[in-house]
Amino acid sequence: MKPYLQKTTLAQAQQRWFEALSEAGWFKQVTERVPVQMAHGRVLALPVRAARAVPHAVTSAMDGIAVRAVDTRTARLDLPLTLKHPKDFVRVDTGDPLPEAFDAVIKVEDLNFLDDQIVEIHAAAFPGQSVRPLGEDYEQGAIILQAQQPLTPEAVAACLATGVETVEVVCKPKVLAIPTGSELVDPLQALPPGKTPETNSALFQGYLNRWKAEPTLHPLVPDDEAAIQAAIEQGMTDHDLVLVNAGTSKGREDFTTTLIERLGKVLVHGVSMHPGHPVALGVVEGKPVVGVPGYPVATWVILQQFVLPLLERYYGCPLQPRHALKGTLAQKVYSSLGEIEFVRVRLEPTDEGYLVHQLTGKASALSSLINAHGILVVPEAFSGYPKGAVVEVQLLTR
Amino acid sequence: MKPYLQKTTLAQAQQRWFEALSEAGWFKQVTERVPVQMAHGRVLALPVRAARAVPHAVTSAMDGIAVRAVDTRTARLDLPLTLKHPKDFVRVDTGDPLPEAFDAVIKVEDLNFLDDQIVEIHAAAFPGQSVRPLGEDYEQGAIILQAQQPLTPEAVAACLATGVETVEVVCKPKVLAIPTGSELVDPLQALPPGKTPETNSALFQGYLNRWKAEPTLHPLVPDDEAAIQAAIEQGMTDHDLVLVNAGTSKGREDFTTTLIERLGKVLVHGVSMHPGHPVALGVVEGKPVVGVPGYPVATWVILQQFVLPLLERYYGCPLQPRHALKGTLAQKVYSSLGEIEFVRVRLEPTDEGYLVHQLTGKASALSSLINAHGILVVPEAFSGYPKGAVVEVQLLTR
Numbered sequence: 001m002k003p004y005l006q007k008t009t010l011a012q013a014q015q016r017w018f019e020a021l022s023e024a025g026w027f028k029q030v031t032e033r034v035p036v037q038m039a040h041g042r043v044l045a046l047p048v049r050a051a052r053a054v055p056h057a058v059t060s061a062m063d064g065i066a067v068r069a070v071d072t073r074t075a076r077l078d079l080p081l082t083l084k085h086p087k088d089f090v091r092v093d094t095g096d097p098l099p100e101a102f103d104a105v106i107k108v109e110d111l112n113f114l115d116d117q118i119v120e121i122h123a124a125a126f127p128g129q130s131v132r133p134l135g136e137d138y139e140q141g142a143i144i145l146q147a148q149q150p151l152t153p154e155a156v157a158a159c160l161a162t163g164v165e166t167v168e169v170v171c172k173p174k175v176l177a178i179p180t181g182s183e184l185v186d187p188l189q190a191l192p193p194g195k196t197p198e199t200n201s202a203l204f205q206g207y208l209n210r211w212k213a214e215p216t217l218h219p220l221v222p223d224d225e226a227a228i229q230a231a232i233e234q235g236m237t238d239h240d241l242v243l244v245n246a247g248t249s250k251g252r253e254d255f256t257t258t259l260i261e262r263l264g265k266v267l268v269h270g271v272s273m274h275p276g277h278p279v280a281l282g283v284v285e286g287k288p289v290v291g292v293p294g295y296p297v298a299t300w301v302i303l304q305q306f307v308l309p310l311l312e313r314y315y316g317c318p319l320q321p322r323h324a325l326k327g328t329l330a331q332k333v334y335s336s337l338g339e340i341e342f343v344r345v346r347l348e349p350t351d352e353g354y355l356v357h358q359l360t361g362k363a364s365a366l367s368s369l370i371n372a373h374g375i376l377v378v379p380e381a382f383s384g385y386p387k388g389a390v391v392e393v394q395l396l397t398r
Numbered sequence: 399m400k401p402y403l404q405k406t407t408l409a410q411a412q413q414r415w416f417e418a419l420s421e422a423g424w425f426k427q428v429t430e431r432v433p434v435q436m437a438h439g440r441v442l443a444l445p446v447r448a449a450r451a452v453p454h455a456v457t458s459a460m461d462g463i464a465v466r467a468v469d470t471r472t473a474r475l476d477l478p479l480t481l482k483h484p485k486d487f488v489r490v491d492t493g494d495p496l497p498e499a500f501d502a503v504i505k506v507e508d509l510n511f512l513d514d515q516i517v518e519i520h521a522a523a524f525p526g527q528s529v530r531p532l533g534e535d536y537e538q539g540a541i542i543l544q545a546q547q548p549l550t551p552e553a554v555a556a557c558l559a560t561g562v563e564t565v566e567v568v569c570k571p572k573v574l575a576i577p578t579g580s581e582l583v584d585p586l587q588a589l590p591p592g593k594t595p596e597t598n599s600a601l602f603q604g605y606l607n608r609w610k611a612e613p614t615l616h617p618l619v620p621d622d623e624a625a626i627q628a629a630i631e632q633g634m635t636d637h638d639l640v641l642v643n644a645g646t647s648k649g650r651e652d653f654t655t656t657l658i659e660r661l662g663k664v665l666v667h668g669v670s671m672h673p674g675h676p677v678a679l680g681v682v683e684g685k686p687v688v689g690v691p692g693y694p695v696a697t698w699v700i701l702q703q704f705v706l707p708l709l710e711r712y713y714g715c716p717l718q719p720r721h722a723l724k725g726t727l728a729q730k731v732y733s734s735l736g737e738i739e740f741v742r743v744r745l746e747p748t749d750e751g752y753l754v755h756q757l758t759g760k761a762s763a764l765s766s767l768i769n770a771h772g773i774l775v776v777p778e779a780f781s782g783y784p785k786g787a788v789v790e791v792q793l794l795t796r
Binding site for chain 2 (some may be wrong): 037040052054055056057059061063091093094095096097108109132136137138144145150152153154155156157158160161163165181183187188191193194195196197199200202203205206207209210249250251252253254294295296300321323361362364365366367369370397398
């Protein structure tokens with residue numbers, strides 16, 4: 001029996017699906033240990049502790065001379081003091097270890113060399129002046145990075161500085177994207193009449209890579225129930241998430257929802273949202289399977305509203321910056337009451353702030369996404385916003 | 399003669415360096431043509447035009463039946479009309495081309511099938527109803543993407559949809575990063591007394607990759623004038639930008655600035671900024687060479703303030719999102735008058751907005767960068783800000 005296309009809110013759908021996956025243990029992180037220099041951009045599974053102190057010794061913080069502060073007590077601007085090498089001072093550059101007998105550094109700008117061996121100073125140095133103590137930046141054993149933190153370039157540098165050679169990181173989820181539909185053809189081939197170039201794979205590839213997942217693009221599968229089932233079943237064996245695009249609507253050849261129900265369980269079919277209404281969220285063998293609607297903007301919305309939060313919950317950290325700004329609507333925006341609407345908008349800067357323009361184009365119009373600066377979300381409780389309303393626009397990340 | 403460490407403002411330094419590079423023609427983009435599926439994240443050098451229309455035919459926008467609108471005129475809720483297959487209708491699914499005789503689609507939800515061949519409708523269809531016209535999204539020949547636009551996943555999809563197989567993109571600048579200093583050792587080797595692990599290469603690698611440049615990491619070079627000169631000279635032959643780290647200060651073995659002047663021209667040595675003061679900005683053989691100060695936070699600031707704007711000017715588009723937010727200073731912040739200061743801060747959310755905390759730690763303290771949420775910039779004209787001041791914090795991108 002084909003599961004009935006329901007009316008579920010976006011929040012309910014996310015919650016129901018995540019709960020089922022949580023019960024199945026899917027959010028438990030799988031981890032691996034990798035050399036830190038290979039770990040740029042990866043997410044830490046465990047905190048990292050300094051294997052050695054930084055700096056590793058007492059070092060000079062300046063180019064100049066190392067001295068004993070006590071020897072310099074009497075130096076004044078009107079009463080210069082002369083110091084002799086090597087009894088009273090030795091030359092040091094920034095980062096040099098401080099010779100043990102000394103406890104302060106006077107920087108080169110404050111020195112008056114009378115000759116190679118004799119220098120005149122005009123102020124007393126205090127103990128520790130221009131000196132970096134051992135472990136000033138990181139003490140040995142100190143936690144330098146927390147779990148769930150992404151390894152930024154400076155985080156990698158901190159690992160290397162503290163002698164950390166390998167780090168335990170979260171494994172990237174393997175994702176299989178299966179394009180289905182007898183009308184689809186390879187976009188680089190000639191386009192026979194009645195055929196559609198398959199282009200959503202580019203969205204899957206681009207976003208999954210950006211969100212630290214590992215996408216595999218399945219070859220095109222025709223509208224053949226057995227072939228689609230075989231592709232999903234094969235996907236379950238060596239992937240952590242399967243995206244079936246599309247076949248989730250009410251067409252004669254929409255098998256995806258039925259197949260997910262046959263192989264596992266459909267938790268949600270149909271969400272009160274636009275674009276993206278006929279999404280199917282399922283769990284098969286403890287893993288998430290999504291029937292993703294086929295219109296490109298719908299595919300994009302499903303990626304943003306289900307796949308991104310899924311991966312963020314798995315990783316335990318944000319995978320895409322979220323920034324918003326306020327603007328004034330240049331025209332009335334319509335939305336169906338009871339449905340959350342993702343409106344693609346352009347922002348026009350003016351002296352009084354941003355004007356927000358709705359982009360025309362349905363879920364089929366990739367152009368409405370490409371030309372957008374951001375998304376205006378109209379929640380279920382609103383049937384739209386009047387012209388002149390001040391609204392918040394979620395900026396797109398390029 | 400060693401060029402004199404000057405006092406130049408950050409804005410002056412950027413302008414002087416960029417002008418010299420502009421005169422040398424360095425900002426002229428080098429371009430290459432690549433298959434669009436290999437071009438994710440690349441920046442377009444030329445606008446892209448649709449090689450074919452999208453949709454490529456008149457297609458159905460719904461699952462349902464294709465009809466002639468004129469035949470349905472009399473249908474009303476209280477006066478249903480029956481249509482016969484194949485004379486009056488044919489079944490179509492979303493995306494199917496509309497058979498030539500028909501001009502409208504009635505969606506499956508609005509149909510009452512009496513049997514396989516006869517359907518009852520309760521409302522008239524208008525011509526073009528639920529039909530996607532040819533070229534609705536993109537007309538053949540239309541500009542779909544502008545030059546200087548990065549290829550987002552949806553931009554790649556739009557190219558594929560419109561039959562664009564290859565795109566002309568901006569070549570990634572090749573950057574050589576040369577770590578110099580006899581005190582430096584490979585961070586993965588045992589650390590002998592008085593030695594420092596070389597960790598800035600991780601910053602160069604991470605940020606240059608993020609900013610669409612192609613970094614090469616040179617092996618460690620000791621403080622040997624001839625060896626450093628040879629490394630720079632070799633770098634000039636097959637790279638577009640050379641970063642020498644460090645040797646730009648006044649230490650006994652600071653050769654970098656002298657060498658840049660010998661091989662080309664030092665435009666700026668010393669900028670009124672902290673961290674990063676002893677930077678050297680030069681041009682050698684028409685290409686930029688930077689003497690980058692060695693403290694990790696100074697290296698980071700120079701990357702952000704000189705290398706990022708350089709690459710953005712070359713590409714003609716932003717390479718890193720810039721977002722800021724306002725907060726209230728939790729304590730007084732000091733800064734030298736006449737010097738721009740980059741203060742690392744943490745943000746503490748409160749009911750009244752964000753509290754801004756300065757992180758202690760000098761330019762040597764990588765920890766001050768790792769633990770920061772953002773940067774508070776104190777301009778040259780200010781000697782700091784009082785506790786309670788409302789300040790703007792530039793958020794770090796993770």
